[in-house]
Amino acid sequence: MAGLFTADIENRGLVLDPRTKLFIMITLVVFALGGAGSDTAAVRWGTVAVSALPIVLLLTARSYKTAAVSGCLYALVKAAELCLVPHMTGAALSVCGMCCMIVIRLMPGLLMGTYMLSTTTVSEFIAAMHRMHVPQQITIPLSVMFRFFPTVLEGFASINTAMRMRDIRLGGKHAGKLIEYRLVPLMVCSVNIGSELSAAALTRGLGTGVRRTNICRIGLHWQDLSALALPVGLYGAWILGMIGVIG
Amino acid sequence: MKGKDLINIGIFSAIYFVIVFIVAMLGFIPIFLPLLCVLVPILGGIPFMLFLTRVKKFGMIWIMSVIMGLLMLLTGMSWPPLAVSVVSGLLAELVYRSGNYQSAAKAVLTNGVFSLWVAANYLPLFFAAERYWSTRQSFGQDYIDTVTKLMPTWMCPVMFLAAFVCGILGGLLGRRLMKKHFEKAGIA
Numbered sequence: 001m002a003g004l005f006t007a008d009i010e011n012r013g014l015v016l017d018p019r020t021k022l023f024i025m026i027t028l029v030v031f032a033l034g035g036a037g038s039d040t041a042a043v044r045w046g047t048v049a050v051s052a053l054p055i056v057l058l059l060t061a062r063s064y065k066t067a068a069v070s071g072c073l074y075a076l077v078k079a080a081e082l083c084l085v086p087h088m089t090g091a092a093l094s095v096c097g098m099c100c101m102i103v104i105r106l107m108p109g110l111l112m113g114t115y116m117l118s119t120t121t122v123s124e125f126i127a128a129m130h131r132m133h134v135p136q137q138i139t140i141p142l143s144v145m146f147r148f149f150p151t152v153l154e155g156f157a158s159i160n161t162a163m164r165m166r167d168i169r170l171g172g173k174h175a176g177k178l179i180e181y182r183l184v185p186l187m188v189c190s191v192n193i194g195s196e197l198s199a200a201a202l203t204r205g206l207g208t209g210v211r212r213t214n215i216c217r218i219g220l221h222w223q224d225l226s227a228l229a230l231p232v233g234l235y236g237a238w239i240l241g242m243i244g245v246i247g
Numbered sequence: 248m249k250g251k252d253l254i255n256i257g258i259f260s261a262i263y264f265v266i267v268f269i270v271a272m273l274g275f276i277p278i279f280l281p282l283l284c285v286l287v288p289i290l291g292g293i294p295f296m297l298f299l300t301r302v303k304k305f306g307m308i309w310i311m312s313v314i315m316g317l318l319m320l321l322t323g324m325s326w327p328p329l330a331v332s333v334v335s336g337l338l339a340e341l342v343y344r345s346g347n348y349q350s351a352a353k354a355v356l357t358n359g360v361f362s363l364w365v366a367a368n369y370l371p372l373f374f375a376a377e378r379y380w381s382t383r384q385s386f387g388q389d390y391i392d393t394v395t396k397l398m399p400t401w402m403c404p405v406m407f408l409a410a411f412v413c414g415i416l417g418g419l420l421g422r423r424l425m426k427k428h429f430e431k432a433g434i435a
Binding site: 025026029033034097109136137138140141142143144145148149152153156179180183184186187188190191192193194197198201202206 | 248250251253254255256257258260261262264265290293294297306310311313314317320321322325390424428429432434
């Protein structure tokens with residue numbers, strides 16, 4: 001799978017509009033993670049269907065392995081939650097409940113996030129945000145941030161290794177320096193990368209005050225409409241459940 | 248505000264959010280849930296104080312605060328953090344502006360005010376406890392009981408106070424580290 005925001009444009013399968021991806025993401029947060037409308041049976045089953053959507057999308061993006069592994073995992077744990085968990089008590093319930101929570105509630109959102117970030121280029125993201133009239137003051141920090149996460153994590157992992165070698169770790173000889181000796185190098189290196197990024201952005205005309213153009217063709221096509229049908233239906237079921245039309 | 252300022256906001260938001268994320272993972276252990284309010288402002292104070300040395304124009308702190316709220320919305324903490332972060336971010340901005348964007352004491356206070364959004368993550372726990380837990384039944388009754396015992400309603404203002412005080416502590420810690428490391432390296 002490609003890294004975050006570094007989509008392989010030549011070979012990424014079906015292309016969805018960034019706004020479609022964002023809408024599915026928000027739907028997942030509201031229903032799978034937030035558990036909205038979970039007292040209506042139709043919404044409960046709809047949530048399962050929408051949770052499976054990122055797995056289908058990963059298939060269209062040709063990351064077959066991730067899709068297969070997470071699909072099996074989700075199906076197994078959901079089955080376990082429905083059949084086994086009601087009969088458990090005590091410590092077993094706590095442990096299994098935690099696993100169910102992670103796989104059933106968090107995983108769909110995480111998969112969608114991975115899909116969203118690995119199939120969207122920065123240009124497309126900015127174009128979509130521009131169409132939604134989100135001001136530049138929000139879109140530029142957001143796109144820098146998402147692009148920057150992997151860099152921070154990679155740097156953090158390397159610093160962590162180096163510090164463990166010097167015995168600066170939990171339970172090590174210098175545990176007191178644990179945080180200082182990790183955060184300070186991380187920040188110094190991030191600041192340096194930041195000034196390089198600013199120089200690069202300047203050459204692309206960021207901050208000149210003129211209207212920037214964008215060659216990305218984004219828009220709603222048949223694939224977006226078919227991907228949107230399920231989430232929209234779920235919101236519909238939720239509203240019908242709230243006003244009491246379906247039980 | 249120029250492109251460079253916006254890029255700086257992005258970079259420091261990324262560092263800050265990585266810290267929030269690592270600390271939030273600890274929240275799966277019941278005793279650590281109220282401690283998020285202590286750990287995030289203190290640890291986040293270190294990058295935030297360095298960020299403040301780069302803030303020279305109105306709006307930078309506010310934007311970072313709004314971004315934190317948006318990220319909380321996207322990671323499933325619902326809307327109260329966003330509502331609070333929009334207000335507390337503006338307040339923090341005004342506090343730092345009153346010191347002409349260079350007062351060290353005001354910077355420490357700014358971190359205290361900025362950190363208030365962390366406490367807003369708990370609001371649903373106090374004011375919509377039944378709804379909050381009805382969507383989290385799978386945590387197990389033991390977890391629910393422990394957290395309910397740890398978090399009676401009067402804890403709500405205490406949480407905000409704790410976030411503020413720890414934000415000031417984090418600001419002081421950040422200042423100390425800046426003097427020790429960053430000024431020497433010429434990046435503060």
